[in-house]
Amino acid sequence: MSTPLPEEHAVLLTGPVLSGKTALVTGASRGIGRAIALRLGRLGASVAICARSRDDLERTAASLRNEGIRTLPIVVDLTRAAEVHGMIEQTCSHFGEVEILVNNAGLGMFGPFHERTESDWDAVLATNLKAVFLTSRAVAPGMIRLGRGHIINISSLASKSAFPGGAIYCASKWGLMGLTACMAEDLRAHGVRVSVICPGSVATEFSSHAGRNPATLLQPEDVAHAVAMLVTQSPQSFISEVDVRPLRKA
Ligand SMILES: NC(=O)c1ccc[n+]([C@@H]2O[C@H](COP(=O)([O-])OP(=O)(O)OC[C@H]3O[C@@H](n4cnc5c(N)ncnc54)[C@H](OP(=O)(O)O)[C@@H]3O)[C@@H](O)[C@H]2O)c1
Secondary structure: OOOOOOHHHHHHHHOOOOOOOEEEEEOOOOHHHHHHHHHHHHOOOEEEEEEOOHHHHHHHHHHHHHOOOOEEEEEOOOOOHHHHHHHHHHHHHHHOOEEEEEEOOOOOOOOOHHHOOHHHHHHHHHHHHHHHHHHHHHHHHHHHHHOOEEEEEEOOHHHOOOOOOOHHHHHHHHHHHHHHHHHHHHHHHHOEEEEEEEEOOEOOOOOOOOOOOHHHOEOHHHHHHHHHHHHOOOOOOOOOEEEEOOOOOO
């Protein structure tokens, strides 16, 4: 039988603690981003969500609205600076300054590096690294004005280990670790936390997870829970990095 959470933790992670705050979750039409958007909305935030495919995005927006969550779906290609700029303007005029940004959108392309193309490299690096720079750069001035905020980047345990076929993806996620750490140093004096979550394999459409026992995969909600923990941390602390692994390996 599982032990119930202490009362104050249950309140911290389920009550409307984010009421009045604006969150933006990228790549929230499905998978991990969708779970994060739902979680932040259930904590009371107004949530802007984005992706390239309108149909998936509208389906997720409908799920959020069904729960009474204020949401704004925005179709955007995050690799284009002008579109990112428009997305932030739209979000701020609809809900107010973004206080929580979750850079979740990501792309995986796997295979021996000598068999991959230049366009594979460009697509993965633009989505997993450049888009994080563009989106964070667009929200940072508002967070600095407020004197608070969270930027949470979804990296991967692939940012810390090498495996065959992982060259382009690992390069993007290792780069993301450096980008996150330096952004954190630029913004912490302004009261803004920039942190990174590194999940292991998560059961989404991202990859086939061939050969893996499905019981050992994380669920999108596990990553969403880590986001909820980061945005409810104590006022003096700065949790900069969270690794998320399944409890049981086999
Ligand atoms: N699943 C895993 O095993 C795993 C493990 C560790 C880390 N991660 C990381 O977790 C994050 C989410 O992964 P996931 O498994 O949820 O992936 P997913 O199911 O493939 O979802 C990716 C999301 O990103 C959006 N997206 C991709 N490119 C975009 C672009 N250029 N502009 C706007 N939106 C874009 C997709 O929508 P559209 O295609 O419609 O744009 C979708 O909403 C990624 O950063 C991934 O690297 C995943």
